[in-house]
Amino acid sequence: MQITRQADYAIRAILYLSTLAPNQRAATTQIAEEKSIPPSFLAKIISQLSIAGLIHTARGARGGVCLARPPEEITVLEVIESIDGPIALNECTATPGGCPFGEKCPMRPVWCGTQETLVETLRKTSFASVLASVAK
Numbered sequence: 001m002q003i004t005r006q007a008d009y010a011i012r013a014i015l016y017l018s019t020l021a022p023n024q025r026a027a028t029t030q031i032a033e034e035k036s037i038p039p040s041f042l043a044k045i046i047s048q049l050s051i052a053g054l055i056h057t058a059r060g061a062r063g064g065v066c067l068a069r070p071p072e073e074i075t076v077l078e079v080i081e082s083i084d085g086p087i088a089l090n091e092c093t094a095t096p097g098g099c100p101f102g103e104k105c106p107m108r109p110v111w112c113g114t115q116e117t118l119v120e121t122l123r124k125t126s127f128a129s130v131l132a133s134v135a136k
Helices: 005-018 028-034 039-051 076-084 108-124 127-135
Strands: 055-058 064-067
Touching: 005 028, 005 039, 005 064, 005 076, 005 127, 028 039, 028 064, 039 055, 039 076, 076 108
Parallel strands: none
Antiparallel strands: 055 064
């Protein structure tokens, strides 16, 4: 399993914004340059993060982007799902009826258990905790 490039860029952008003072704004050009994100790609990501309520955007000379909540309250799962949608390791974890083996599939419990563990880990991981682990 691999997250999309777009989700990776979104995580990079939120990490960058998490290092700023509360309500401090950053220009998207600055984020793109600092985090090696193509500017045209970042514009789409910023829009999706804003729609998800994770960031605030403002236009104009004093505009820019800032977090909508403190980094302690934003999880990696929220960011990934705002870009890629719900995590599904296999078709059967999202729609059990989509598999011809259904509930009798010997791999379904493995996929479901692994997915639950992954989702829970990402749900428990805030951007503040990520930054704190790097600072050590």
